[in-house]
Amino acid sequence: MKVPDVIRHAASDLMAEYGLLIDEDRLEDWVELFAEDCDYKVVTRENVEQGLPNILIWCDNKDMLRDRIASYRDVNEYNLHWDRHIIGLPRFCGEAAGVWTLEASYSLFQTDLEGASRLFSAGRYRIEFRMDGEAARIKTATVIADTGLIPTLLASPI
Amino acid sequence: MSIEVSWERDDYSRVPYRLYHDPQVYAEEMARIFRGPTWNYLCLEAEIANPGDFRTVWIGDTPVVVSRATAAAGSAIHAFVNRCSHRGAQIVRKTHGNAQEHVCIYHRWCYRTDGELIGIPFRRGLKGEGGMPRDFDMAGASPRRLKVANVSGMLFGTFSDQSEPIEDYLGEFGMGMVRRFFHKPITILGYSRQLIRGNWKLYAENLRDTYHASLLHEFFVTYGVDRATQKGGVKMDARHRHNMNHAYTATDTQEDAKAAYAGTAGVKLDRMRLRDTKLLQHTPEFADRMNLAGPTFFPNCIIIQINHSMGTRQIRPKGVDGVEIFQTLFGFADDTPEMTRHRLLSANLVGPAGFVSMEDGEAIEIIQKSTLNEPEAANIIEMGGRGPITDLDHRVTETPVRGFWSYWAELMGVEAPGGVR
Known part of the structure; x- marks a missing residue:
């Protein structure tokens, strides 16, 4: 579809930041890519294809997303690891009332503290964003994980 | 083929690490336990x-x-x-x-x-x-x-002609708990799966260890979802193979909890406050007013309720050092759209990414990793006492773990001489 260059560039910057901020463990900065009325969800393809609504993670506003990150930092225990996101080129799906929708594939590798890497998750993003000045802000981010068999556990965001 | 186990104690308070690693033990378990005289959870009738x-x-x-x-x-x-x-x-x-x-x-x-x-x-x-x-x-x-066997829409299966009738196998307490959860038509909300690199028995033990719940899962304590200071306890069937951890809503105060957990390294009640607390909203929906109920049935199943999230889990051994946890989340057919939404938000608590469940995957893997080299060394299972295996009206215990091993030993033909049952 026809997408103005300014939107294309903003979306590209957004997705680059999205992956790298998580990989750099700057999760509080990652949250700032989202609008206040955002919705962040991790679901699995197995459920989506059956039309089932179950979620792995669901934050239906930015405060819940902040709570997730705060809990990750201070409350939960998990496998100690580094994340590495490889995000594919975005496909633009449409625009309505200033909200753009894109989809992009991802693969997410986890590396433990002794340096062993494994493919942790493969899937796709469906992201709705709108422009906030020069930058794109996420309204909804839905992670549809093909990898429904979660290795060990899911603590840091995808 | 058979295996031998020399138990250090006849109350199963010492379990040698070999039992989590030995492929021959695993092969025998598949034959004598899963294809033996046990009833295994299959799926829910509503799914078919x-x-x-x-x-x-x-x-x-x-x-x-x-x-x-x-x-x-x-x-x-x-x-x-x-x-x-x-x-x-x-x-x-x-x-x-x-x-x-x-x-x-x-x-x-x-x-x-x-x-x-x-x-x-x-x-x-x-x-x-x-x-x-x-x-x-x-x-x-x-x-x-x-x-x-179909118990109120929960399906169980057995390979053996020697199995007791399901009513006797689950016992009064087990049958009662299945009927409690499935007392009206349910609706399937979806599935989650998790592959933990640890022996299946470490997960089975985890479900019988109420001691860890409020220590490992700090979210429980921090937000008062489940604390050892709440009214609650552990129940078992007569043979101590099944168990249930349970607790009642709002039966302790923040002050009780603060006093109890004072000085416990790593547990801090006021460490953080949720900005959005809707996740924790709970109105008792069962006559017994429990907010946490986890009847666990030997060998492969738990039904788990944490506040308004409800699910079954099927434990699927994947070789000696792997286990898949297959969870089916459900609600009731007469739930309002608001309640369905709330159950889904509550699902943030459970599953592979659950605020109060993710830690189990890590705890199990770090045991599997660090116990491989010393097969005859054993763990210590004495919290809650030694000797006889009994129900308790508190949860500072891991006695049901000994109940699990006692029945495991019976089925595997390796009971300790004079071992407790």
């Missing part, structure tokens, strides 16, 4: 509501089809081994679906929806040549079937 519906599951390491027969085949629920009698290929390859019959792709042997072998291509050969011997017993060649 229509004639022809099926789901594929795992009982131990055996692939099993759970199927509601077509109307022509009687519409009853059946379970049979998902392995073609001919060459051993998987008959049904999908996780779920609806079928009029099941056909193996390799040589197109055909099975009725109740598991009966009904078709063999070229059985009589072509033009009088080839084909199966005349005396081949097709009826006798069907895949092995499980006996199925």
Whole structure:
């Protein structure tokens, strides 16, 4: 579809930041890519294809997303690891009332503290964003994980 | 084949690490426990509501089809081994679906929806040549079937003719808890799966260890979802193979909890406050007013309620050092859209990414990793006391873990001399 260059560039910057901020463990900065009325969800393809609504993670506003990150930092225990996101080129799906929708594939590798890497998750993003000045802000981010068999556990965001 | 275990103590308060690593122990468990005189959780009746519906599951390491027969085949629920009698290929390859019959792709042997072998291509050969011997017993060649029991819509199966009736196996407490959860029609909200690199028994023990719940899962304590200071306890069946951790809403205060957990390294009640607390909203919806109930049935199942999230989990051993936790989340058919939304938000608490459950995956893996090198060394299971295995009206205990081992030892034929039961 026809997408103005300014939107294309903003979306590209957004997705680059999205992956790298998580990989750099700057999760509080990652949250700032989202609008206040955002919705962040991790679901699995197995459920989506059956039309089932179950979620792995669901934050239906930015405060819940902040709570997730705060809990990750201070409350939960998990496998100690580094994340590495490889995000594919975005496909633009449409625009309505200033909200753009894109989809992009991802693969997410986890590396433990002794340096062993494994493919942790493969899937796709469906992201709705709108422009906030020069930058794109996420309204909804839905992670549809093909990898429904979660290795060990899911603590840091995808 | 059999195994030997020299128990250091007859109350199973010492378990040698070998039992989590030895492939021979694993092979015996599959035969004597999962294919032995136990009832295994299969799936929920609501998942195979229509004639022809099926789901594929795992009982131990055996692939099993759970199927509601077509109307022509009687519409009853059946379970049979998902392995073609001919060459051993998987008959049904999908996780779920609806079928009029099941056909193996390799040589197109055909099975009725109740598991009966009904078709063999070229059985009589072509033009009088080839084909199966005349005396081949097709009826006798069907895949092995499980006996199925339906308790209020929760389906259990057993491979053994020696199993007790399901009512006796689950006992009064088990039957009561199944009826409690499934007292009205349910609706399936979806699935989650998790692969933990640890022995299946570490997960089974985890479900019987109420001691860890409020220590490892700090979210529980921080937000008062589940604390040892709440009213609650552990119940077991007469044979101590099943158990239930349970607690009641709002039966302690922040001050009780602060005093109790004072000085416990790593547990800080006021470490953080949720900005959005709707996740924790809970209005008792069962007559017993429990907000946490986790009846756990030997060997492969738990039904888990944490506030308004409810699910079943099927424990699927994947070799000696792996276990899949397959969780089915459900609500009630008469839930309002708001309640469904709330149950889904509450699902943030449970599952592989659950605020109060993610830690188990890590705890199990770090045991599996660090116990491999010293097979005859043993763990310590004394919280809650030594000796007899009894119900408790508190939860500072891991006594049900000893109950698990006691029954495990009985089925495996390796009970400690004079061992407690």
